[in-house]
Amino acid sequence: RKEVEQDPGPFNVPEGATVAFNCTYSNSASQSFFWYRQDCRKEPKLLMSVYSSGNEDGRFTAQLNRASQYISLLIRDSKLSDSATYLCVVSPGGYQKVTFGTGTKLQVIP
Amino acid sequence: EAQVTQNPRYLITVTGKKLTVTCSQNMNHEYMSWYRQDPGLGLRQIYYSMNVEVTDKGDVPEGYKVSRKEKRNFPLILESPSPNQTSLYFCASSSNSKSYGYTFGSGTRLTVV
Numbered sequence: 001r002k003e004v005e006q007d008p009g010p011f012n013v014p015e016g017a018t019v020a021f022n023c024t025y026s027n028s029a030s031q032s033f034f035w036y037r038q039d040c041r042k043e044p045k046l047l048m049s050v051y052s053s054g055n056e057d058g059r060f061t062a063q064l065n066r067a068s069q070y071i072s073l074l075i076r077d078s079k080l081s082d083s084a085t086y087l088c089v090v091s092p093g094g095y096q097k098v099t100f101g102t103g104t105k106l107q108v109i110p
Numbered sequence: 111e112a113q114v115t116q117n118p119r120y121l122i123t124v125t126g127k128k129l130t131v132t133c134s135q136n137m138n139h140e141y142m143s144w145y146r147q148d149p150g151l152g153l154r155q156i157y158y159s160m161n162v163e164v165t166d167k168g169d170v171p172e173g174y175k176v177s178r179k180e181k182r183n184f185p186l187i188l189e190s191p192s193p194n195q196t197s198l199y200f201c202a203s204s205s206n207s208k209s210y211g212y213t214f215g216s217g218t219r220l221t222v223v
Contacts, residue, residue, distance in 0.1 A: 034211045043214035102152035
């Protein structure tokens with residue numbers, strides 16, 4: 001089993017739709033979780049950290065489910081500019097061993 | 111502006127010719143790391159450094175070297191590049207805070223022929 005798994009997609013959604021991605025992880029000792037966004041051929045950029053209680057940033061909501069070992073990202077009211085690949089990142093803490101998922105591609109369609 | 115600067119952005123080289131990809135950050139971050147990104151494999155960690163003179167192997171260190179003589183710089187060295195090292199490389203840095211993610215450089219697209 002991979003350390004971090006994501007559905008590669010692509011997820012094709014119309015503008016204004018709500019879309020959710022999940023990311024499962026295998027190391028139960030993982031402490032730090034993040035979602036990154038990567039545009040084609042560009043560097044990944046931090047979208048948001050994921051906290052145990054869940055957190056929201058505008059149209060984006062991140063959740064952590066430790067019991068089932070997954071994190072999720074919900075995007076409401078999708079915009080064309082949300083089209084990108086979304087990477088989940090999992091770490092046991094201290095950044096010694098950070099593992100990236102292979103990403104989920106989102107395409108928002110007019 | 112807070113940033114991680116990688117050079118060069120693009121590089122085509124021949125097998126066996128030593129090369130160095132530079133990485134510099136201006137945020138006084140302790141932690142720096144190198145990744146390679148290949149289609150279908152995602153980002154894989156090559157080496158990381160927790161601070162000056164402290165480096166350790168990531169998942170795919172074979173064929174690479176690094177050094178951390180100064181806090182701001184973390185060069186990646188390919189002593190004898192081979193075609194299987196053709197990839198997109200990213201340098202990243204972070205403070206050691208658990209809630210603080212990485213800042214990535216713009217990437218170096220390396221082709222070894």
